[in-house]
Amino acid sequence: MGLKWYTARRVAWAGVVAGVILTVTFVLLELAPDSQLASVQFQAAARGGSADAAAEAYARRRGLDGPLWERYVDYLANLATGDWGWSDTRSQPVGEAILTALPYSLMYTVPAVIASTALGISIGLYSAFNQYTKTDYAATFVAFFGISVPNFWFGILLLLVFAVHLGWVPVLFDAELARTHTFSLANARQLALPVFVLGTSAVAGTMRYTRAEALEYVRATFVKAARAKGVSERRILTRHVLRPTLVPLSTILVGDLLGVVLSASYLVEVVFGIPGLGRLSLEAIRRQDTALVLGTTLVPVFVAVVGNLLQDLAYAVLDPRIDYGDR
Amino acid sequence: MPSGTSLDDCRPTLRGRSRRSFLSLLGLGGAAALAGCSAPESDGTVAEPVEYVEGTATGTRTLNFLSVDDNPAVNRVQLALDGAYAVTPEQEIFPLWADISTDEGRVYTVELRDNLEWGAEYGQMTAEDWIYTITEVFQADPNWAGFPNTGDWRQNGEPIPVEKTGRRSFEIQLQSVDPAFPLRPVMWGAFCMPKALIEQYRPGGDQAGLQQDEEVQTLTYAGNLGPYRFERWERESEFVAVRNDEYYLREVDGVPDEWRDAPYFDSYTYQVVPEGSSRLSALRSGELTATDVPETRVEQLEGVDGIDVKVFPQAFMTSLIYNQRSNGSFYEALREPAVRRALAHAVDKEHIVDDVLRGYGNVAHTFQPTFSQWYADDEVTEYGVGDTYGHERARELLESALDPTPYRYDGDRVVDEDDEQVTLDLVFVQGSQAVQTTAQLVAQEYDAVGLDVEITGKEYGTLVEQHVFNSWQGDGDPPWNAGPYNGGPRDGSVSQDPWDLILGVTFNTYPRTPSATRGFTIERGGINFYGYVPETDFGSLFETATGTVDETERGETLAEIFGALSAEQPFNFLNMGVKIVGYDSAVRGPEEVFGYTWNRNTWRLDSA
Numbered sequence: 001m002g003l004k005w006y007t008a009r010r011v012a013w014a015g016v017v018a019g020v021i022l023t024v025t026f027v028l029l030e031l032a033p034d035s036q037l038a039s040v041q042f043q044a045a046a047r048g049g050s051a052d053a054a055a056e057a058y059a060r061r062r063g064l065d066g067p068l069w070e071r072y073v074d075y076l077a078n079l080a081t082g083d084w085g086w087s088d089t090r091s092q093p094v095g096e097a098i099l100t101a102l103p104y105s106l107m108y109t110v111p112a113v114i115a116s117t118a119l120g121i122s123i124g125l126y127s128a129f130n131q132y133t134k135t136d137y138a139a140t141f142v143a144f145f146g147i148s149v150p151n152f153w154f155g156i157l158l159l160l161v162f163a164v165h166l167g168w169v170p171v172l173f174d175a176e177l178a179r180t181h182t183f184s185l186a187n188a189r190q191l192a193l194p195v196f197v198l199g200t201s202a203v204a205g206t207m208r209y210t211r212a213e214a215l216e217y218v219r220a221t222f223v224k225a226a227r228a229k230g231v232s233e234r235r236i237l238t239r240h241v242l243r244p245t246l247v248p249l250s251t252i253l254v255g256d257l258l259g260v261v262l263s264a265s266y267l268v269e270v271v272f273g274i275p276g277l278g279r280l281s282l283e284a285i286r287r288q289d290t291a292l293v294l295g296t297t298l299v300p301v302f303v304a305v306v307g308n309l310l311q312d313l314a315y316a317v318l319d320p321r322i323d324y325g326d327r
Numbered sequence: 328m329p330s331g332t333s334l335d336d337c338r339p340t341l342r343g344r345s346r347r348s349f350l351s352l353l354g355l356g357g358a359a360a361l362a363g364c365s366a367p368e369s370d371g372t373v374a375e376p377v378e379y380v381e382g383t384a385t386g387t388r389t390l391n392f393l394s395v396d397d398n399p400a401v402n403r404v405q406l407a408l409d410g411a412y413a414v415t416p417e418q419e420i421f422p423l424w425a426d427i428s429t430d431e432g433r434v435y436t437v438e439l440r441d442n443l444e445w446g447a448e449y450g451q452m453t454a455e456d457w458i459y460t461i462t463e464v465f466q467a468d469p470n471w472a473g474f475p476n477t478g479d480w481r482q483n484g485e486p487i488p489v490e491k492t493g494r495r496s497f498e499i500q501l502q503s504v505d506p507a508f509p510l511r512p513v514m515w516g517a518f519c520m521p522k523a524l525i526e527q528y529r530p531g532g533d534q535a536g537l538q539q540d541e542e543v544q545t546l547t548y549a550g551n552l553g554p555y556r557f558e559r560w561e562r563e564s565e566f567v568a569v570r571n572d573e574y575y576l577r578e579v580d581g582v583p584d585e586w587r588d589a590p591y592f593d594s595y596t597y598q599v600v601p602e603g604s605s606r607l608s609a610l611r612s613g614e615l616t617a618t619d620v621p622e623t624r625v626e627q628l629e630g631v632d633g634i635d636v637k638v639f640p641q642a643f644m645t646s647l648i649y650n651q652r653s654n655g656s657f658y659e660a661l662r663e664p665a666v667r668r669a670l671a672h673a674v675d676k677e678h679i680v681d682d683v684l685r686g687y688g689n690v691a692h693t694f695q696p697t698f699s700q701w702y703a704d705d706e707v708t709e710y711g712v713g714d715t716y717g718h719e720r721a722r723e724l725l726e727s728a729l730d731p732t733p734y735r736y737d738g739d740r741v742v743d744e745d746d747e748q749v750t751l752d753l754v755f756v757q758g759s760q761a762v763q764t765t766a767q768l769v770a771q772e773y774d775a776v777g778l779d780v781e782i783t784g785k786e787y788g789t790l791v792e793q794h795v796f797n798s799w800q801g802d803g804d805p806p807w808n809a810g811p812y813n814g815g816p817r818d819g820s821v822s823q824d825p826w827d828l829i830l831g832v833t834f835n836t837y838p839r840t841p842s843a844t845r846g847f848t849i850e851r852g853g854i855n856f857y858g859y860v861p862e863t864d865f866g867s868l869f870e871t872a873t874g875t876v877d878e879t880e881r882g883e884t885l886a887e888i889f890g891a892l893s894a895e896q897p898f899n900f901l902n903m904g905v906k907i908v909g910y911d912s913a914v915r916g917p918e919e920v921f922g923y924t925w926n927r928n929t930w931r932l933d934s935a
Contacts (some may be wrong), residue, residue, distance in 0.1 A: 041812075046847070179561075
């Protein structure tokens with residue numbers, strides 16, 4: 001009952017948080033200057049027409065021709081019925097736009113997150129067990145390089161080397177190929193660089209956190225006791241060091257995932273021309289497509305709220321001392 | 328396209344599209360042929376699909392031309408819908424769906440070809456379709472479809488009458504003579520939709536329904552009306568159209584030979600590549616056939632095998648705009664033509680073109696480009712080049728020009744009536760390095776003649792909202808109001824925030840229909856946000872120019888207008904822009920002239 005009640009309250013709270021974020025986003029979009037409107041009016045006036053009539057036509061076709069509160073209530077009512085609205089900058093329903101873009105993002109973020117998590121934890125543990133050795137220094141260098149190198153620049157550089165000069169991979173992302181031949185070698189080729197760029201930035205953080213956390217336990221008394229009792233190094237690594245290390249690490253994994261999906265993917269998708277969620281939300285903001293901005297805002301809100309909930313629940317699984325029964 | 332083989336099936340190996348990219352992927356191409364992904368021709372050689380892939384920074388938002396007419400939308404729709412007629416660089420009408428003619432320049436007759444067929448079983452395109460589209464969409468009141476250019480189909484606020492004169496012909500009855508009407512973007516390039524399609528939404532004014540209509544979204548109603556058929560549209564990724572074998576121009580007598588077999592590409596793709604460096608990389612690797620090139624990157628492509636860079640003159644002008652409205656800090660001076668002429672002496676236009684734009688632009692002296700047939704060398708006064716550029720000369724002229732104003736020279740600096748140094752606010756549009764560098768250069772040049780300049784970059788929408796829009800601040804109603812850009816007389820209608828100079832808001836100079844510049848040059852013009860009150864009676868001159876069918880009289884009047892503008896310097900005409908495009912060197916067809924895309928359906932790869 002306790003855990004269920006805790007979970008239900010967290011989910012309800014998530015609804016409140018989502019509502020507040022949607023409202024703030026809606027109002028901010030309304031207040032932002034609209035470059036497209038300015039262009040449309042300027043063009044109409046330059047052609048000898050009426051700038052006001054052009055503004056009215058623009059508002060009409062963008063669905064901006066009612067009072068703010070009315071549009072907001074309509075939007076919430078539609079949202080409650082599962083209708084996320086119509087994206088007038090893509091001429092398709094918002095739900096369809098997100099569902100179209102999501103697979104493209106998953107195609108490179110999932111391999112990047114899995115690879116960077118596995119590699120990051122492995123290298124971090126190795127570094128902790130081999131502190132201040134040459135391999136530790138090498139791993140540290142790789143980590144700092146991954147954190148420091150700007151994704152945007154790194155992506156362009158890799159494209160020049162591997163696509164233009166060596167011709168190993170294509171420069172352009174072929175969305176049709178990705179859609180129709182998702183698990184093909186050709187798709188893997190075009191995803192190799194985005195996965196690598198995203199992976200290098202994500203692996204660094206995971207590796208450093210893992211190393212730091214694992215160092216706490218490498219010399220812990222219970223690890224020494226285990227060694228003294230003749231427990232194998234492999235068992236010490238997986239049961240006595242890795243498991244307690246994962247508790248705080250699970251916190252940063254959610255943050256990492258969000259960082260990858262929300263921020264790094266913008267740059268990666270722009271450089272590699274991938275029509276994924278990052279570009280979808282970026283273009284929606286740039287073009288002030290209210291329905292699409294709100295739709296794409298809901299996705300990271302969902303990831304953040306649910307991710308944090310899962311992370312809290314994971315604590316209880318990973319560490320038996322944590323219990324939500326009385327909360 | 329290879330017969331009997333789907334492009335999708337071969338896609339992994341046919342990724343490189345142009346001739347050059349196929350060569351670079353020769354090994355993979357051979358593998359594809361072995362796998363049966365290329366069709367052998369009669370002589371045993373393998374024919375690859377000839378594909379034209381154009382890289383663009385952004386995609387289109389819709390294919391519904393009734394609601395949006397921006398370049399991305401029009402470029403894509405034009406692949407499937409030719410439009411009424413084209414205009415050649417020599418300003419001649421090239422009939423596509425229709426020809427347009429007139430006797431005296433007031434009533435125009437549009438005659439449609441007899442083999443124009445809609446798709447989706449809408450039958451033949453008739454005058455009825457056009458009349459309905461014009462009256463029920465372009466001229467509809469209220470504007471239920473959100474048509475962006477309602478002003479095009481109205482004169483003095485009234486709809487332009489259109490009347491059916493036959494099954495395939497109709498008349499456009501203007502209120503007054505307008506010899507340039509066919510060159511205005513009204514019928515030129517105009518699209519049409521089947522009456523039966525629009526009728527589904529017209530009664531209820533269902534704009535959303537029209538916008539979301541599947542046939543509108545996929546151009547299935549296009550039939551044989553364009554060189555390509557819609558194939559697919561992956562939002563923010565690619566728009567693909569494939570060769571239309573039913574293209575109506577193939578069965579038309581009297582068209583030039585190159586049009587009879589057009590188009591020469593099996594498919595035409597707009598590929599969205601948001602990042603400029605990635606677009607250029609794709610051009611170098613042969614994955615793109617063409618893409619725009621910024622002036623800062625041209626050097627990198629010069630001498631690259633397989634790439635040709637072409638430069639096309641454009642009609643967009645960059646000017647240094649002076650605030651002559653009463654919220655400027657130097658407006659009393661900027662209202663004086665003599666002051667504006669003096670300031671024009673202070674800015675080196677050739678330096679801007681040669682060094683900031685790296686030679687990719689042309690110096691401007693009036694509201695027309697030099698390639699315009701209405702540009703008269705002998706009427707135009709040049710400033711800011713050769714002997715008419717120099718700080719000493721500018722200071723001399725400015726010193727005397729400031730006499731009737733509250734400003735004067737104190738030593739080598741310009742001061743106001745309180746003996747305070749004059750500092751001008753220069754606001755520029757962010758996003759272009761060239762504009763920013765020009766702003767810095769202008770600040771240096773003005774400093775050399777005694778004027779301090781503070782420069783601020785703003786995003787376009789913000790700049791327009793804060794500095795360009797202006798409204799009446801005086802008592803009561805304004806004596807007149809020409810819209811949000813010109814809310815009334817310059818003493819009472821001012822922008823939200825003060826400014827003195829604006830850079831980066833470009834003006835179209837309309838070299839085909841130069842009387843369209845009227846709104847920029849008369850006191851009550853719809854674009855006159857800078858508060859210019861001309862000394863010359865441009866209103867009357869424009870009336871003469873638009874109202875005569877006598878080409879000589881028209882030419883002389885326009886020459887007088889553009890000569891007077893160069894002398895009055897309502898703003899400092901700095902330069903005319905150019906469009907730089909990098910092509911696969913196998914592309915044949917694009918000529919480096921203004922309006923070069925009019926015949927893009929006849930372009931080809933030299934191997935095709």
